[in-house]
Amino acid sequence: MTSYEATRAWADARDAADPLRSFRDEFLIPPHHGADSLYFCGNSLGLQPKAVRAAINDELDQWGTEAVEGHFRGPLPWLTYHETVREHLAEVVGARPDEVVAMNTLGVNLHLMMVSFYRPTAQRPAILIEAGAFPTDRYAVESQIRFHGFDPATALIEVEPDSEGGGISQATIERVLAEHGARIALVMLPGIQYRTGQAFDLKAIVDAAHARGCVVGFDLAHAVGNLPLQLHDSGADFAIWCSYKYLNSGPGAVGGAFVHQRHGKADLPRFAGWWGHDRATRFRMGPQFVPTPGADGWQLSNPPILALAPMRISLDIFHRAGMDRLVAKSRDLTSYLEWLVHTRLPETLDVVTPSDPTQRGAQLSIRVRAGRDAGRELFEYLMEHGIVGDWREPDVIRISPTPLYNRFSDCLGFTDAVVAWRDR
Known part of the structure; x- marks a missing residue:
């Protein structure tokens, strides 16, 4: 010590x-x-990061001198710009590069993931969250439950704290899963509970929930760039996060999502967008949506270059620091x-x-x-x-x-x- x-x-x-x-x-x-x-x-x-200003100015210069051709020219063409953060983002969250994508913001990504991974039935309609969840999560899951025609009064299950400080033990999570697991479609818990600062054991939660037939997603807003995450090895079905906290990517920064490799080529329901279409045929402009394999297939629109530049700089710092x-x-x-x-x-x-x-x-x-x-x-x-x-x-x-x-x-x-x- x-x-x-x-x-x-x-x-x-x-x-x-x-x-x-x-x-x-x-x-x-x-x-x-x-x-x-x-x-x-x-x-x-x-x-x-001090280098952010120059990175944004580089893209402004690219826009000024190349205009639309900036998508294809220069050291960092915009067409593939989001790929420049992929490797280092995967390092930070402990994932394969094809399992992560920088896109949208946390709340948007949470809804997009639930379109694919919250598939309630009359027998299994419920979502499990922690009591006192961050409002983004609470509002999103409640609205999804209502959207599917169920009542949050019976289909939203909250795990109550079992310690004086407000923490929730793994034993309590497993007890709730044992009691309600057959009704739970989705377990949606944080990596770190925002108010108490408690970090959860992601793999233990996944193992316990999968054993009950539940899908598992995590909100990693306070965990990404903070905890030693191993998302691939945890077996989580999906995760979402913001990038303006520990990832230092600026106010309202582009968020991120993880989709486990086993789902990367699955024919899952999703809200489709042009940028999620298979890159090899995207510009043929066909009417049939063919998703890009991996997390990229959940993208809706082309990435915001000026907003991704700060993330690229910050993730380079993380890569060098380790x-x-x-x-x-x-x-x-x-x-x-x-x-x-x-x-x-x-x-x-x-x-x-x-x-x-x-x-x-x-x-x-x-x-x-x-x-x-x-x-x-x-x-x-x-x-x-x-x-x-x-x-x-x-x-x-x-x-x-x-x-x-x-x-x-x-x-x-x-x-x-x-x-x-x-x-x-």
Whole structure:
């Protein structure tokens, strides 16, 4: 176990010895009164890589000089531009390249996947989600249930937390599957629960759900670029995610989807679009839709080049840093932050997120013991002092030390600020 110290000298020494320290210099850190802010909000919006501006300008130049011929000319022709992010995206999520595609946004991709993978019957109409799911998931699954003519009051099953902090154990998930599995068409759970920061065991969920005849999909909004994902090996049927959090691809960035290899050539129902048509015959403009094999076959329209450019830059950073090294640093940073909270602020803060590093990512969800009003007061104090986290109702402050650009000294700075707030 690492021996931590709550001193500036110790934190600075750890930062100096960090083999990933140079990656921080590739990001724009928001300023605060002439110094860098302490930015712990990569779980909501990742920072801008410095190389993004030039990448977008390159495509603007291509548009200006080549116009429509930019689809076929230049170093990165637009016709195949989405393929430039495929390999590195597959690395990040632990998938085969043909199993992933960058397209649309998370909510759109979730609906597109459910068209194919939520096929309810009178005997098996239900969708399983976690209680307190992110509104995107809740709204989407409820609307899909209604669209198919079923009632969410009976066809939406929610797994309730079984721990004081709001976590849900694998045993509870399996108990619910044992009780309701014969009625469940789709298990739709997150990789990380957004409010508590709990990470789920994807393969264990897939194995348990498949044994009951259920299809399994995951919302990886808070897990992609954060957890050591192995989507192919997990056996998940599909997954979707956004790219503006840990993937640093910009506000409203292009999202992504995973479709397991076993479904890549299957004749599944889907909402078809021209860009999902087999590339070899796409420009023959025929009336018969022939899907491209793999995840590409779920595309609707040609990719937004100016929006994909930031993702290409960020995924190159991930490729150079390596997910194994990023996860190792993330666990060390988050453990240090947790140790600081427990050591310096045991009477002030409670950590909701599991202590087991394998059951969380780069996030601690924190409650102020004095209650919601004090929690909101602390959050606003932190923001005023250049420490950027985020607030989630009813009473959670989320602090996420992201390994690409956060430091051990940032974690110390956070607890310094909470101590100053407490001792005012």
